[in-house]
Amino acid sequence: MIFHTFSKWLTATFLATSILVLTGCAASYPDVEADFEADYSTPKYPAQVYLIPAANEAVARRIQLVQQAKTFIDMTYFSWNKDTSGLMLFAEIKAAADRGVNVRITLDDLLVFNEKWMAELAHHQNIDIRIFNPFNSRSMGWIGRAMDFQIHQAQLDNRLHEKYFNADGHTMILGGRNIGDDYFGYSTDANFFDFDVMFKGEVITAFESNFNVLWGSKHLVPIEMLVEVKQAGEYSVFDATYEEQVGEQPDVFNAISNKVSSLSAINYTPALVMPVFDSLAKMQDSKPYFRRRVENIMREPINNAKKALISTPYLIPTDGKFAVLETLTAHNAEVTVITNSSASNDSGFIPAYFEKHRPVLLDMGINLYEYKAGAIHDDHFYHADTYFHNKTFVFDDLYSYIGSSNFDPRSDFINIEFGVLIKSPEFAKTLESYLLSHKDDLYWHVTKQADGSIQWQSGDEVYDASPGYSRWHKLPDWFIRTLNIEYEL
Structure with missing residues (x-):
């Protein structure tokens, strides 16, 4: 694991240096009007x-x-x-x-x-x-x-x-x-x-x-x-x-x-589903078509949510803000977020920024779970290093999202994405169980203590620093942050 983590750092540092030399400067966020895509609508379909x-x-x-x-x-x-x-x-x-x-x-x-x-x-x-x-x-x-x-x-x-x-x-x-x-x-x-x-x-x-x-x-x-x-x-x-x-x-x-x-017959669940698509116009104007369309369709559930489960491999703010998380916590919703730990992330860049954002999330009252670098899954033929790659959310045990977007800056402004919103309490329950039923085996529960320190806990294991992510990462993380490339991540 140490060698693998070190090799990820070497790769990230090399690529980061290449980007710095080749491009000269980081891209900036586009100006997006407040009512952008506010009129977007999508049909609702009964589905299995x-x-x-x-x-x-x-x-x-x-x-x-x-x-x-x-x-x-x-x-x-x-x-x-x-x-x-x-x-x-x-x-x-x-x-x-x-x-x-x-x-x-x-x-x-x-x-x-x-x-x-x-x-x-x-x-x-x-x-x-x-x-x-x-x-x-x-x-x-x-x-x-x-x-x-x-x-x-x-x-x-x-x-x-x-x-x-x-x-x-x-x-x-x-x-x-x-x-x-x-x-x-x-x-x-x-x-x-x-x-x-x-x-x-x-x-x-x-x-x-x-x-x-x-x-x-x-x-x-x-x-x-x-x-x-x-x-x-x-x-x-x-x-x-x-x-x-x-x-x-x-x-x-x-x-x-x-x-x-040996595949068996499938037991489908009935649901009401709403497809959401990106626009190829993003190739010219770099505007967040897909994200804004999802947020506008989900505006009422977001503003009125009592409970939210959000899962993404790359937890990066947009232009320095976790806007949806801020809205949820401002309305006193119980918010659980699952993401990679710094050690489990397949990206060499994300941890450099996430290490700085973690305290912000905890101060917002987020119930934070970070994926273990050596998590074991029974459905894997080989038990090797593992990375968290689930991209989804569940609101009030009713609305779920399935799709390609990580809701990070790259998904919002650069990549072409799509997804589907699913309205079904039965499916939402299945999805939440899939993510959390083995949480003690798969995740670190991350909390902020009374003295301001951060703690990672799983069962009897307790750490006061990010597990598997040593002090040797401080220098490369600092270097990566100096590049200011969050927009590209």
């Missing part, structure tokens, strides 16, 4: 919802839906790893395309380099893969990307952060997970604690329309225009990559296959 309760089930459900698909599959993800689960899902997608299913995939370009294995599949007559806001550099790794970013920051800063899976228009999966072993509990290095929700009902048509707007936009480029392959219609690189990965991880391959074959 199901919170996928385990990481291994999340990938198994996707594979099952691909296997059962008859007409089309549409997907959008921020990242898609070239590992066992990522390649297994792509192999099933190819098999579906072979039997006539039309597949459309949109991916953000931040983690797509010279992926010939993926580009080969895009030459299949029934598979179309398009890349969002592509970089010019493909084969020079992060050095090339940094140089590209220096020249084209205004264009390349915006990233596609949506996570969307739609099979035949009858079943949809939304949530925080991307595609990769680390999102499904199969990574030997580190895994995310996250969740997905399956939907049935007419609300899917709203997400189909949103997907089609993005699909037809100028911001997407076919991957075959970016990555060259030797012979269109041949899949030698993909086949070799897949066979090599399965050969290296036969236990993971077998575990995923067995989970798919």
Whole structure:
């Protein structure tokens, strides 16, 4: 853990230095009028919802839906790893395309380099893969990307952060997970604690329309225009990559296959749901379309809440303010917040700022829980380092949010996001239980003592400093804060 934390610091320091040298200064918050998006409205749809309760089930459900698909599959993800689960899902997608299913995939370009294995599949007559806001550099790794970013920051800063899976228009999966072993509990290095929700009902048509707007936009480029392959219609690189990965991880391959074959019928919960979408206009004006739309729709529940549970991996204020939290606590709501501890955060930048914001949150009366860096989850095949990645909220045991946004500055002003508001006491109870039923095992309860000191407690364990986050972080944290890059986080 010490080496892993130190390596995260080294990476963060290197990247921070690169940003400082390459960009010269931090971006500033845009001016946003008080009534921005005040007239936004969204339809309400009756729907059936199901919170996928385990990481291994999340990938198994996707594979099952691909296997059962008859007409089309549409997907959008921020990242898609070239590992066992990522390649297994792509192999099933190819098999579906072979039997006539039309597949459309949109991916953000931040983690797509010279992926010939993926580009080969895009030459299949029934598979179309398009890349969002592509970089010019493909084969020079992060050095090339940094140089590209220096020249084209205004264009390349915006990233596609949506996570969307739609099979035949009858079943949809939304949530925080991307595609990769680390999102499904199969990574030997580190895994995310996250969740997905399956939907049935007419609300899917709203997400189909949103997907089609993005699909037809100028911001997407076919991957075959970016990555060259030797012979269109041949899949030698993909086949070799897949066979090599399965050969290296036969236990993971077998575990995923067995989970798919043992899936049981789903018991859906009826709910009223309201989809909320971002605007591609954000690419030009950097305004918080998605966040303001959610806040305006939820204005009454926020102002009148008696109880609120808020979960985000990256707890960063907007322009120095936790506006929604301030509103809730000013109205005497009981507010519980769950986030990463400094030691568990997968970002090397966030802890540098969060260490300074934690006392502010406690002074507001927030009931704060921080995720343990070594938290153990029974649904993870490998017990490695773990990161908290759940993005949701629950108000008054009735309203819930599911989606891609972390409600941090990057989600608000830079990335393209979406989500759905769910009105259902039964689902809210299920979601709260998912997050808190094992809180003594998963989280540190953080409190401020009478003498002003901060305490982290879990059972009999008590710390007077952030667990796993030593004094050696003070200097790099100070350096990162001098960059003033909260807007980018």
